[in-house]
Each structure stands twice: as structure tokens, then as C-alpha cells.
Amino acid sequence: MKFEVLTIFPEIIECYIKHGVLGKALNKGIVEVKVYNLRDFTSDKHKKVDDYPYGGGAGMVMQIEPFYNAIMHLKADEKPRKLVLLSPQGRKFTQKLAQKFMEESKAMVLICGRYEGIDERVKAFVDEEVSIGDYVLSGGELAALVIIDSVVRLIPGALGDELSAVEDSFMKGFLDYPHYTRPEDFKGMKVPEVLLSGDHKKIALWRKRQALKNTLKNRPDLLKNLSPEDMRILKELC
Numbered sequence: 648m649k650f651e652v653l654t655i656f657p658e659i660i661e662c663y664i665k666h667g668v669l670g671k672a673l674n675k676g677i678v679e680v681k682v683y684n685l686r687d688f689t690s691d692k693h694k695k696v697d698d699y700p701y702g703g704g705a706g707m708v709m710q711i712e713p714f715y716n717a718i719m720h721l722k723a724d725e726k727p728r729k730l731v732l733l734s735p736q737g738r739k740f741t742q743k744l745a746q747k748f749m750e751e752s753k754a755m756v757l758i759c760g761r762y763e764g765i766d767e768r769v770k771a772f773v774d775e776e777v778s779i780g781d782y783v784l785s786g787g788e789l790a791a792l793v794i795i796d797s798v799v800r801l802i803p804g805a806l807g808d809e810l811s812a813v814e815d816s817f818m819k820g821f822l823d824y825p826h827y828t829r830p831e832d833f834k835g836m837k838v839p840e841v842l843l844s845g846d847h848k849k850i851a852l853w854r855k856r857q858a859l860k861n862t863l864k865n866r867p868d869l870l871k872n873l874s875p876e877d878m879r880i881l882k883e884l885c
């Protein structure tokens with residue numbers, strides 16, 4: 648899968664993608680990430696990318712021309728790609744949308760603005776407008792990295808098998824269970840006995856109860872379409 652990122656801060660993307668799961672996926676050739684500096688698609692000597700908003704108001708707005716020139720440059724190879732604009736006004740990004748992107752797109756262009764946003768006319772050239780959450784960031788780059796990271800984790804072969812279950816439980820509609828590792832006793836804080844028991848059935852049930860308990864406490868909105876068994880466990884918790 649190929650990601651092309653348009654930004655005025657390429658170093659934000661370039662620094663992050665070298666590490667962790669993404670770094671490994673890049674080295675395996677499962678993923679390719681190309682970053683384009685929007686300033687390279689300007690036509691003035693100062694490489695200007697923003698201007699004052701029509702109608703007045705605080706802050707600056709990013710001009711359409713660099714985005715247009717960059718998008719036309721990418722489209723010149725006539726290969727299919729999904730163009731995604733990161734924006735506070737976008738549709739909510741979820742694990743389900745990450746799965747959809749992974750399944751449907753061989754290449755994605757992630758368009759990152761800054762300042763108070765970008766000229767509305769850029770949206771005529773994109774396929775999706777996406778937001779990663781109900782809070783205001785300073786630009787689209789962190790959101791682009793969230794999307795790249797979550798989509799790459801879903802690509803077969805990108806993760807070791809032991810990690811893929813994490814996304815699976817989330818997809819089933821509840822949060823993850825608690826994790827513990829050595830030492831067994833840290834300043835009197837002990838690992839739950841059941842995890843030391845070796846009884847895999849008991850451990851699985853404990854983990855499911857804990858996952859449902861955490862979900863009930865922090866994200867009750869996720870508790871939909873539970874299996875009858877999960878519903879039974881949940882009722883015990885209430």
C-alpha cells in the first residue's frame with residue numbers, strides 16, 4: 648500500500664515513519680510512504696502557501712494553488728488513489744473506516760493543512776474529508792500519521808500474529824483487556840493470580856470480563872451487538 652502525504656512540514660511525517668511497526672512495514676516493502684512539501688508546488692519566490700481570509704476573521708488560510716498543483720502532479724501517473732483531506736469538519740475516523748481504507752485503497756493521498764484551515768475549493772479534488780476526533784489540532788499531520796499507522800496495522804503481514812488480536816477485539820465492540828508483565832510484584836502491586844494460574848479458560852474469561860468492565864466504564868457507546876455470552880457477562884457486572 649502506498650501513502651502520499653502533502654504537507655508544509657514533511658519532517659513531521661518522515662521522522663515518525665522510521666520507527667516501530669511502520670518502520671518494519673516499510674523495510675518489508677509492505678508499505679511505501681512518499682512525502683511532498685507543498686511549498687515545492689508554489690509559483691512565487693517566497694514559496695507562499697497562505698493568505699488572509701476573504702470576509703475577514705482571525706488567522707490565515709492556506710491557498711488552493713499548491714494543493715491543486717501537487718494533486719495534479721500525483722494524478723499525472725493516472726494510477727487510482729483515494730484522496731483524503733484531514734479536517735476538524737471531516738467524518739469521524741474509526742477502526743471500521745481504517746479497515747475500509749485498507750480493503751479498498753491501494754494508494755492514499757493524505758492532504759494536510761495548517762493555519763486556520765485550507766481554501767474550501769480544495770475539497771472539489773478530494774474523495775473524503777476525515778477527522779480523527781472532537782478536539783482541535785494545529786494541522787493535519789498528526790491525523791495523517793494516525794490514519795497511516797492504523798491502516799498499516801491492518802495489512803496482512805505488517806504485524807506479528809500476536810498483535811493482530813488487539814484490533815480484532817476492538818472491532819468486536821469493546822476495549823482491550825489489561826496487560827501485565829514481569830515483575831510479578833512491583834512495590835506490593837501484584838499481578839492478578841489468575842494470570843499466573845496457567846488455566847487458559849479461566850484467563851480468557853477473566854480477560855473478557857475485564858475488557859467488558861473497562862468498556863462499560865470508559866466507552867459504553869461501544870457496547871452494541873454483543874454476543875449472548877458477552878451480554879451475560881456484562882449483566883453480571885452491572
Ligand SMILES: N#Cc1c(-c2ccc3ccn(Cc4ccccn4)c3c2)n[nH]c1N
Nearest residue numbers: 734760761778779780782783784786787790
Ligand atoms: N483530522 C483532523 C483534525 C484537525 C485538523 C486537521 C487539519 C487542519 C488544518 C489546519 N488545522 C488547524 C485548525 C484550527 C482551527 C480550526 C481549523 N483548523 C487543522 C486541524 N483538528 N482536529 C482534528 N481531529
